[in-house]
Amino acid sequence: MRRSILTSLLVLCLVAAPAWAQPSPGELTVILSSLSTEALDPILAGHIVKFYLSLMFDYLVGATPDGQLSREGGVATRWEASGDGKRWTFHLRRGVRFHTGDELTAEDVKFSILRALGPRSTTGYAQGLRQLVxxxxxxxxxxxxxxxxxxxxxxxxxxxxLLSTEGMILPKKYVEAKGDDGFARAPVGSGPYRFVEQVSSSHVRLEALPSHWRLGTPKYKTVVFKAxxxxxxxIAMLRRGEADVVEISRERMKEVEGAGYAVHLRREDGQIEGWFVQPWAQTPIRDKRVREALNxxxxxxELAETVFGGQASPAAVPFGLSWSFPEIKFKITPEMVYAHDPGRAKKLLADAGYANGFPIDIFAFQLxxxxxxxxxxxxxxxxxxxxxxxxxxxPVDYPAFRKQWFDRTAPGALGYYNIANRDWIGTYALIDKYAAPTAKSASIRDPELDSLMDAVIHQADREKTYALMRSIFNRLRSEHLGLPLVYYHTPYATSKRxxxxxxxxxxxxxxVDELLAGK
Structure with a gap:
């Protein structure tokens, strides 16, 4: 069984943005370049708006800030699998209540998961769960x-x-009474903050409960996420005291730090990955020596220091998202690191029959x-x-490139993306997106890799699964099935408080939980 995980997004349109005022002492203000889809219903949101949904809803399984599953942070306090690996039992925390006052029960969990797997769901991992559950x-x-x-x-x-929004728990009674559209306009969860208002392309405002099992008594009465x-x-809003957390570029980090503001990095927030548009069986890219030479x-x-201002580090494995490495015990060995070796690159090209080079298209776009x-x-x-x-x-915009990529009208051309870092299961799903033979996004054709990917989804033994994932990474690297470039760090500046x-x-x-927790 293989999974091809593609996320489609819906946009909620409301009204224009107001002018901003200085936040009150009891308000935390987070300013980002975009609020993405702005969806309020988890099944329409995908993972890219988790930063505010995670305050409104509780997950079945929690996670620690460093990316480990947690029995403290989710509705389930423990879970176990049956001997055959086909029955997963979750034991729920008692006394958890929705913002309506109703107690959260197993029926709400069942309803929420089935809804996340339903035909309306556009979340990132719904298709994989549909094939499993x-x-x-x-x-x-x-x-x-x-x-x-x-x-x-x-x-x-x-x-x-750790992943998308499929594990967020919704109140069955409330959703059925309000209907999908009503719920999307006035969502209710069981998280430490309740929904207050949304203004499209402007902001989402949340208000704290008096107390919550996850955070205790929150430090701030309201949280506002602004686009x-x-x-x-x-940056001007930060200087005027109108913001507490602000997304900034790598280019302007030194300027902001010089003005006396703390800058915090999400290290290796993602990987810049290049890939070659299919079908490339009739192009020079089909030759392993050519792919190695390109790397x-x-x-x-130099790329990390110049283009990324020193806020990046070299990557070595195609689609090798580093947050997945610790759990599966994968390590980048010195021989895996691509040296900058133009001489060897020229020899490999000559050995492959391309001593005089060949034309190659590079799509150039921003994201x-x-x-x-x-x-x-x-x-x-x-x-x-x-x-x-x-x-x-x-030079193109990304949608124009994406069309050629999916339509396969630019064989052998280079595309790229800033892929968000994630755990090993999220990484497996990502690799499947680029390797599954039937996926529109497929950019890899490798039968041995296909066999390894198929084996993972059926494996119930954790250590054997980890070994398969290590083999997948080794195969991607040894066959040079992509262009791993750098891991980039994402900076955020914060106010003096x-x-x-x-x-x-x-x-x-x-x-944001760390900033809000009153425990």
Whole structure:
């Protein structure tokens, strides 16, 4: 069984943004370049708006800020699998209440998961769960049993805060009474903050409960997430005392630090990964020596220092998201690191029959959180030109590139993306997106990799699963099935009243809980 995990997004449209006022002492203000989809219903939101939804809703399985499953942070206080790996039992925390006052029970958990797997769901991992989950039993108000079609170790993580929103628990009675549209306009969860208002392209405002099992008595009565696309405006708001946490660019870190504000890094927040548009069976990319040469021609250390202002580090494994490495016990060995070796790159090209080079297209575009995109594409063109290739830069916006990628009308051309870091299960799903033969996004064709991917989804033994994941990474690296470039660090500046903060290491999540907790 294979999973192709693609997220489609819906946008809620309301009204224009107001002028901002200085926040009250009891308000925490977080300013970002975008609030993404702005969805309020978890099944329409995907993982990219978790930063405010995670305050409104509780997850079945919690997570620590450093990216480990937690029995303290979720509705389930413990869970275990049956001997055959096909029945996962979750024991629920008693006394958890929704903002309506109703107690959260096993029926709410069952309802929420089935809704997340339903046809309306656009979340990132819904399709994988659809293929895994056979049925859900509720033998007691505080106990849920998820029965799977095949043995698997993935269920707790797929329903945790580590990944998307499938594990968020909703009030069954309220959703059924209000209907999907009514719930999307006035969502209710069981998290430490309740929804107050949303203004499209402007802000989402939340209000604290008097006390909550996750945070104790919150330090701030309200939390406001604001969308301010212009970085100069965001920094000006920080200087005027209108913001507590502000997303900034790598380019302006020193300026902000020089003004006396603390800057906090989400280290290795993601990986810049390049890939080649299918079908490339009739292009030079089909030759392993060519793919290796393209990698060896690049000076990743220079790229990290110049294009990314020193706020990045070289990557070595295609689609090798580093937050996945510790749990599966994978380590980057010295021989895996791509040296900058133009001489060897030229020899490999000559051995492959391309001593005089060949034309190669590089799409050049920028992405949210990745303003360096076009500058990086220009740098890659320079590296490849220096070993005799004939690169052609094609400036486009991302949707135009994505169409050619999915339509497969640019065989062998280079695309790239800033891929958010994540745990090993999220990484497995990502690799499947690029390797599954039937996926529109497929950019890899490798039968051995396909076999390893198939084996993971059916494996119930955790250590054997980890060994398979290590083999997948080794295969990606040994066959040079992509262009791993750098791990980038994402900076956030904070006001004087937030001198210390750990932004955390959970995909698309900001560890705002740390700033709010009154425990």
């Amino acid at each position: 056979k049925e859900i039993e509720t033998p007691a108000p505080d106990r849920v049993v998820i029965v799977t079609k095949d043995a698997t170790v993935m269920i707790p993580t797929l329903l945790s805060r 301010v696309p212009e970085e100069t405006t965001r 060896l021609a690049i000076d990743r250390t 949210p959180g990745f303003p360096e995109g076009r500058a990086m594409a220009e740098a890659l063109a320079g590296y490849w030109q220096s070993v005799g290739l004939k690169p052609r830069l094609i 937030v001198p210390r903060w750990n932004p955390g290491a959970i995909m698309y999540e900001l560890n």
